[in-house]
Amino acid sequence: MHTATAQASPNIAFIKYWGNLDPHLRIPLNGSISMNLEGLHTRTTVSFDPGLEQDELILNGQPAPAEAIRRVSDILDLVRAMAGVSHPARVESENNFPTGVGIASSAAAFAALAAAASSAAGLSLDEAALSRLARRGSGSACRSVPGGFVEWLPGKDDRSSYAVSIAPPDYWNLVDCIVVVEETHKPVGSSTGHGLAETSPLQACRVADAPRRLESCKKAILARDFEAFAEITELDSNLMHAVMMTSTPALFYWTPISLEIMLSAARWRAGGLPVCYTLDAGPNVHLITTRSYLETLKAKVQSVPGVRRILTAGPGGPVKAVAPHGKIFR
């Protein structure tokens, strides 16, 4: 029996992924930029076992639904094909962060799965290959493979579509202050949402303008220029939600409280506090600030009625192999 365990962090995108060139291979229509979230992680153990009849998946201690097993088996199949292995696998995965709070757990999950499964199968994949493999399970998972600040090079096919680090975690002391306003699951999942992007009359313009935004965002990160970073990050979030709310059917992920926090963030920034917002496919608001302003920001956020809880995370590292019980072994 061959076993390996890996751990990966979710990431928050500053330049968003929304819409696919190839939905099956999850080749995106535009590149994206994100930051891994330190301290939040998924830990996944994969054991290829000839004694199993089929792949098994335990998520947070519970047997997973068939749909989740199917998505995991698709990745295991890719690994088995690469490694020449034919045994089924047992996969156990746990998050140390709450589910359903709008932190995309699939990114961390598929990054950890790609690393654990390939290692358990005896493969030694480099970062780009791991990133490509993670991408097949969930597009944004490719960004949880490299560390720190990460760019997903969109590419045109499987080979050319993977993520690279543009700056290490300690390059800039940004913090993601995740404002939880709803703890229920989102009504429309990301995979379905990506498929609706092309029904918006605005998607083509959003995609066409993406290279400019990627360049601005990368430049702002490398220069640690918060004001430029804030402007492009908020614009990009608004562009994605503009496409969502003009799709057919219309997807509104914002709630009134999300909007209250977004408008507050703009006011707070105008008042001198370095903060900006970004929202994924859900109502919770990611407020980005720098470490030294975190406590000031948290105090302001806590005064907004309707805020349920706040999680915080600085820039996180890459996916890594760990011992099953958590000790890093290489």
Next chain:
Amino acid sequence: MHTATAQASPNIAFIKYWGNLDPHLRIPLNGSISMNLEGLHTRTTVSFDPGLEQDELILNGQPAPAEAIRRVSDILDLVRAMAGVSHPARVESENNFPTGVGIASSAAAFAALAAAASSAAGLSLDEAALSRLARRGSGSACRSVPGGFVEWLPGKDDRSSYAVSIAPPDYWNLVDCIVVVEETHKPVGSSTGHGLAETSPLQACRVADAPRRLESCKKAILARDFEAFAEITELDSNLMHAVMMTSTPALFYWTPISLEIMLSAARWRAGGLPVCYTLDAGPNVHLITTRSYLETLKAKVQSVPGVRRILTAGPGGPVKAVAPHGKIFR
């Protein structure tokens, strides 16, 4: 002394005007469709008077600010040039609806001004010429000249850009239920906003798709097909606000309560109530329904916290000449 009085209604656009091909002539980038609002009106009296030293403007009983006088004088200059008149004019204008509740008063104001000024100067302009003249003061004013359901043919120059009626007021018993959530003036006026439209990466796509939406909306009105009307009206409103919130600087006209009402309207419609929302450049929500559902809708809206008041209006008629004290004289 030559005097005339005219009365015009504001209008609510279902397919919106946002962005100009020619800002000076107010030639729009795309056509638009609206409904005049019955019972709400501006009444304007114009008197050309050789005894005046310069144009005078009284708005709701108060001397108007210089900026408002300048905009009115520009229209008076056009009329004076057409009529061969050189005297200054005294203009008195009153609204019977509250100001600052998000009903665009400039549309009714410039439609009434165009009619009163041209009549006072002895001109007898046809509907298209009046519509063109009103357009020079405020783009959407051209739509308050014809009656009922109105389309603004965007055109390419002054001559080809004017509005026509596509159905009379009694064609369809729609009602605009105007949900007032804020009574203060908007922070960014429409004229400035139009100028920012081109800074949004999405505006080109919104404009390119406009002919399709105009066709859908016109078809839905002519067929009295509420479901089709609701879908295209909400989409078009979302498209305009998408452009606004992705402009530089970003323009957010929605407040959390606006969003609450928008999301509620979508739920109510899914539950069988014929209602849809549309928002102009302000936070107040125009809920469109049919006459027989108005009381049901009002009861639901009144239960939403934060609603300040509700105004209602069915389809209104064209601009018309009236006696100074309100009696219609032709």
